[in-house]
Amino acid sequence: MLVFLESHGKELQKGSLGVLAKAASLGDADAVIAGEGANALAAEAGKFGAKKVWICEDGEVAQPLPQPRVDVLAHVVEEGAYDTVLFANSVLAADIAAGLAARLDAGLNWDLVDVELKDGELVGKRPALQDSVYADVGWDGTPRLALFRAGSFDATATGGGEPETTNVSPSYAEHSTAVKLVGQDAEESSGPSIEDADVIVAGGRGLGSPDNFTLAEELAKALGGAVGATRAVVDAGWYPYSAQIGQTGKTVSPKLYVALGISGAIQHKVGMQSSGTIVAINKDANAPIFEFSDLGVVGDVHEIVPKLTELVRARRG
C-alpha cells in the first residue's frame, strides 16, 4: 500500500499519518511526500509505520497544488507497482485522489471511515443515508484508491524505524504545471484546528449573540480544544464559516464534543455524530440533540458554561 502524506509548512498532516498507521497495521505500507522540506519529514513517516518513503522536492511541487502531485503519484505507483493508494481527506488530497483516479483509470472509494482485510480482500466502510448505516465497499480492479474522512484514525506512532528513502522526479504533463498560485492568505487562528482537535466546543443560536461566543472560546481554551459553530450562527455572521460543522460544513470526530445551545438538526448531526463523547447543554429538555448525546444538561448556557469553565481550569491547574 502507498499512503499520500500531505505536508504544509514543513509539517505532516495528522490525518494522513493516521491513515499511514492504519495501513501499516494491515501490512507493508510505504509513503510519498511531495513538497518543500519533504526529505526532512521522511524519518517522521517511519515512526508511523512507513517502510519506504518516496520523496519529491521538485520546484513543481513547491506550491500546494494538486495536479503536479498527480504526476508524482502516478510515477510512484508505477515504479513501486502499488495496488492500493490511500489518502486522508482534505481540499488538496481530494483533488489529487480524483486526478489520480482519472489518470490511472482506477476506482476511488470516497468518504470511507475504515478499511479492513476480509479473507485477504480489502474492504472499505462507508457511511450512507446521512450516516445512519455503514456500507461495505470494494474495488473492481487495481490500483484501488481510497479517501478517508477526517479523523477516521488516530495518528498513533507505531514505533517503526528509519525508512528507506527514494527521491523521485517525474516528468510533468504540460497541463500539470499550467496553474500558478498567485497568492495565499492564512486565516489567523490560535489553538488546534477543528479537524485536528481532540476537543471541540461548538456554539449555536442558543448562545444568544456573537459576543457570547466568548463562552465557547473560554471553555475550549480551558479544555485545550477548538471552537465549532452551527450553520445558523455562521449564516448570521456570528462566527466564521471555517468553524461550521455539518452537512455543508466540516465533518469532525473529536474525542469530546461539547454542544452549547445547539438544537441538533440532522444537518448538524451528520458532521459530528462520530465524536467519541457528546455533551450537550440546552435549556429545552426536548431538544433533538439529547437523542444522540452521551451526557445531556438541561439548563441555560449563560449560567452553566462560566461555572464549568472555572471548574475545568481549577481541575487542570
Ligand SMILES: Cc1cc2nc3c(=O)[nH]c(=O)nc-3n(C[C@H](O)[C@H](O)[C@H](O)COP(=O)(O)OP(=O)(O)OC[C@H]3O[C@@H](n4cnc5c(N)ncnc54)[C@H](O)[C@@H]3O)c2cc1C
Ligand atoms: C441544506 C441544508 C444544509 C445545512 N447545513 C448545515 C450545517 O452544515 N451545519 C449546521 O449546523 N446546520 C446546517 N443546516 C441548518 C440546520 O438545519 C439548523 O437550522 C441549524 O443547525 C440550527 O442551528 P442551531 O442549533 O444553532 O440553532 P437552533 O435550531 O435555533 O437551536 C438553538 C438551540 O439553543 C437552545 N437555547 C436557546 N437559548 C438557550 C440558552 N440560553 N441556554 C441553552 N440552550 C439554549 C434552544 O433550545 C435550541 O435548541 C443546514 C440546513 C439545510 C436546509
